[in-house]
Amino acid sequence: MMTTKIHPAVNDLKSDMEKGKLSRREFLRLSTLLGVSAFTATQMAGLSWVKSAAAGSVKRGGTLKIATALQKISHPSAYSWLGGANVTRQVAEYLTLTDNKNITHPYLLKNWLASDDLKTWTLNLRKGIKFNNGDIFNADDVIFTFNQWLDEKVGSSLKGLIGSYLDPTGLERINDFQVKLHLKRPEIGIPEHLFQFTAQVLNHRTFEGDFLKAPHGTGPYTLERYSEGEIAVIKARKDYWQKGVDGKPLPYLDEMQFIDMGTESAPMIAALSSGDVDFIDMADRGGNDIFQALKNHPEIQIKSAPTASARVLRMRVDMKPWDSEKVRLALKKCHNHEKLLALCYMGEGLEGQDFHVYPLHPEYCKMPVPAYDPQGAKKLLAEAGYPDGLTVNLAVGSGWPDVVKYAEVLKQDAIPGGFKINIQTMPTSQYWEKWTEVDLGITPWTHRPLGTIVLNLAYKGDDTGKPVSWNESRWVDKEFSEILEQANGTLDVEKRRKLFCKLQKIQYDRGSIAIGYWLAVWMIARKNVKGIQGHPNAHMLFNEVSLA
Structure with a gap:
């Protein structure tokens, strides 16, 4: 390079x-x-x-079976x-x-x-x-x-x-x-x-909007079958451009099968334990229940990575009552971050701070975790015109056990703050169909290596001022956007960190989200799978994965 x-x-x-x-x-x-x-x-x-690794340590061939x-x-x-x-x-x-x-x-x-x-x-x-x-x-x-x-x-x-x-x-x-x-x-x-998961390079000669109709990529596999809710099968190419340690074209595997097992954890845990599958795709899962169930299994390996993945409670600022800064801040004050991390994720992560910047982001500005303050929440609701409290609906995907638990803990902790929360659970696939549309929901956000990336993706407007496509809360703040644009072009880390001190405070004081906790992320496979590495996004970078 x-x-x-x-x-x-x-x-x-x-x-x-x-x-x-x-x-x-x-x-x-x-x-x-x-x-x-x-x-x-x-x-x-x-x-x-x-x-x-040395060439002699790699075995070619075999089919990797993945629960997903x-x-x-x-x-x-x-x-x-x-x-x-x-x-x-x-x-x-x-x-x-x-x-x-x-x-x-x-x-x-x-x-x-x-x-x-x-x-x-x-x-x-x-x-x-x-x-x-x-x-x-x-x-x-x-x-x-x-x-x-x-x-x-x-x-x-x-x-x-x-x-x-x-x-x-x-x-x-x-x-x-x-x-x-x-x-x-x-x-x-x-x-x-250029490595955002939506940034896959397309063939300009054949792509017409649906990859399944012309699955032409430069990668090591060809897509043989993709049946929604059933199975996807990919098979190794013979002419891939990267070489393995043995000097032959990658990949080492002959085939990979992605087997749909729904969104419940129990079937996946059972299948991996028995050897019916070799790997669980954790990309769209919290996975703490899977980790707890398998962490001591003698035939299972677990790889971890530091990550800025989070569960984001987001409020649509273009819909009542979330158009009120005081109401939004009131619900943030009902978050007991230490309790949420302990009960929802067994302490496997870090406490959130209600702004979308992770403590390991290079530009992170050190700030205290906000205190649980239900009396402060009740006071803010009264000032916002809700002296008798407020009833709200909270949408969550049932396939994320920790998200459901987050909602349940928040429901109880928000009662002293004046909120009555009705939890509306739905299949995870249904949540993804409407994740930008519900007025109050908890959305899983994956890791991004820079704080500027996620803030640009989710908390700003386009050139016309319209919220960008992943701005699910519709929050656009002129001062925040101007400071963020400065940060985007500031190379000096200390100067960028000073800008982030302002960004983080603005997002906490008048922003549209709360973050209960940051997640640990794991790659979980049977021990016969070689070459697995933990990745903060749970990306399956499997060109050099093999079976023993």
Whole structure:
């Protein structure tokens, strides 16, 4: 990934690291975003490079069976849940890859180069890569895919993220294997944005809106079958561009089968325990009940990763009573974060703080966990015109046991604060159909490696002021948006952290969410599955997974 020019800010980052103002982890993350290879950045940080496994330790062949829930899929750019992406990511790939340590690497890209002002990004593509139908991957596919993300009619979450700094007119095709992005404002997070789960690269010659009708990707597998609610089958290609440690094309497996087992945990636990399946896809699940049931099983391995995944209680600010800042703050004050983490997730995570920035995000501004304050909540409700309290409905998906428990604990703890909460449970698939529409709900949000990413995805408006597609609460705050735009283009971590102190306070004081707790995330498989690594998003990066 090393370019002919190192971005001038890299030396400043290295100096900050040496002065103790920046951790090695933060240096690795930021320097790789600016185009330094992971190998070089590791050396600059004074760390050793981990070598790959030896060829003799890998066995080829076999079928990996995965317990999951298969929902309807069509356009990868418009996914709103991770499970579908975990199937199609084996077939279609990404321009970049953010690993289990939150370091971003080139993938379909050979490398990238950012201008000094972070407003022009040159993307250099790998050559010699083919789609599974024989078409050559080139710049036309990249530009086509970007345009899908930016198309209002597609409804991609990336429209809100990438569209805030890039218009279709800013895409420039230099040649078959180079594309330039001309941005409306500075942005450091582009390489990580290109690995959002909705960012799978599409074949411009064959894709017409439904991936199942033309499942042509550059990945190591071909999609043989996808039956919603039943099974998905993918089979290994013979001509994939990546090589294994034995010098032969990946993948090591012959086949993967994704078996729909619904959203209840018990059947999945039983199937993994008996060996009927090899792996449980945890991408759209909390998984604490599965973890607790299997953590001491002698035939099971569990891999974990630090994560910014959370359960987000969100309030639609365009609907009463949530249009009142005082009512929203009152419900936040009914959160006992320590109790929620203990009862809902067995303490396996961190307490939330009612703003969507995780303590391990590099720009996080340290703040105390808000206190449980039901009397303060009751006072705010009275000031908002509800002296006798308020009855509200709370929508939750029944397939997330910890979310249901969150609702039950909050219901009880909110009574002294003046709230009567009616819990409306529904199948998880039904919740995903209406997750942006309910007035009050608890939505699972997956990990993002930078605080700026999730804030741009969920808490701002587009150029016209309209909430972006994943702004489920419809909250758009002018001051918040202006400070966020500053943060997007601020490379200096300390300066960005000062901006985040303001962003976090605004989101707590007058924002539209509460976060009870941050989740631990696990990858859970039988011990005969080799090459599994924990990932903060529970992404199944299985090119090099094998069976013993």
